[in-house]
Amino acid sequence: MKAIVFATDFSESAFNTAQYITLLAPRLNVRKIILYHSYEIAPAVSDVPLDTPKTYEVLREESHEKLQQLEDKLLNITEDVTFERVTNELPLTLGVNKLADQYQHVFIAIGASGKTKWQKVFMGSNAIAMARDTKYPLLVVPKEASYRIFNNIVYACDLKEVAKTTPSNIIKSFVKDLNTRLLIVNIDHNESEHFNPDTIVDQYKLHELFEDMNTEFHYLDDKDLINGIINFALEHQAGLLIMIARNYHFFEKLFHRSASERMIELTKIPLLLLKEI
Known part of the structure; x- marks a missing residue:
């Protein structure tokens, strides 16, 4: 089966990418898109102890809810694609690669750069890590790209x-x-x-x-x-x-x-x- 693993941070840029690949997928004979979010917790930069188990639980629930909302929006775009929602605490690249390993024909999709300086740094570093550490094709969709038929x-x-x-x-x-x-x-x-x-x-x-x-x-x-x-x-x-x-x-x-x-x-x-x- 052909599939696309889409990594999202729930930003506006990521939603644009999700729309783009949802429209692109049928033309590539792809019938399944995996919506993935990593809620990996960054290393602590404070001596104040954190309630890690509760933090993970909250992040997991929030991630599930946001992925469901994303899927609901994408289902309004096309009925030709099915979606699977996956979220965990794995580092982003590792989580994406483990999902991609389950399919024979697959590529990974991410958005490129949000509006804020932080988002640009975040997506840039993720893009480098993803491109460097995955063996799969990586589709990087600019934040202002809109899907169109092209020749x-x-x-x-x-x-x-x-x-x-x-x-x-x-x-x-x-x-x-x-x-x-x-x-x-x-x-x-x-x-x-x-x-x-x-x-x-x-x-x-x-x-x-x-x-x-x-x-x-x-x-x-x-x-x-x-x-x-x-x-x-x-x-x-x-x-x-x-x-x-x-x-x-x-x-x-x-x-x-x-x-x-x-x-x-x-x-x-x-x-x-x-x-x-």
């Missing part, structure tokens, strides 16, 4: 060991289910100055991987990688941006620095982060 998916890639590292089956699944065109873009700057003969081989392998799909290949020059990707996606009215994150520093750059606001908040384009195979 183009942009896959921004480098040309490093393409055949060995590209999760092409996942990318193809999204493209086929959504019945879109796949626009593959590689952005470099002054490529001739650091030319590697292997690049030509990887270009050929990239074309070979996606030759059975409605695909366009674009090779652009831009010294600002993030800016180049954003401009390309906006120019082609992409409804989804796919990237493969290779290391922790990528996550830091994407979610914590100015790139995060440009890539996620301003573009209004959902971002699907994949791990290399």
Whole structure:
């Protein structure tokens, strides 16, 4: 069974993400969405003792109530999806991964950035931890993104060991289910100055991987990688941006620095982060 594990903090941004994936799910042939909330208690920063068991009990009851309210709202959107409500005190990433492990075809969805500074820091740190510590596809939905039918998916890639590292089956699944065109873009700057003969081989392998799909290949020059990707996606009215994150520093750059606001908040384009195979 296909499923989506949606992690919520009950913010306005999270509710927008819930609406988005509820409308998206049927197009992906997903019939089940797990609504998950972690009420993990932060480490104490005071010498004053807390009544931990009671605190957990209160948080659990509040979480169940809010998840029920969320489900009731989402049921008004579509009847094509069933929901399961799960809440516990596990750390967020661990809780999400344990749920995702129960399904053969699954991806994780979270919202990107709330309105307040605290929410932005919270969601940014969670996004980094989630992207770093989960093996599952991670869909990050900007707070102002609204679901619409779209014709183009942009896959921004480098040309490093393409055949060995590209999760092409996942990318193809999204493209086929959504019945879109796949626009593959590689952005470099002054490529001739650091030319590697292997690049030509990887270009050929990239074309070979996606030759059975409605695909366009674009090779652009831009010294600002993030800016180049954003401009390309906006120019082609992409409804989804796919990237493969290779290391922790990528996550830091994407979610914590100015790139995060440009890539996620301003573009209004959902971002699907994949791990290399």
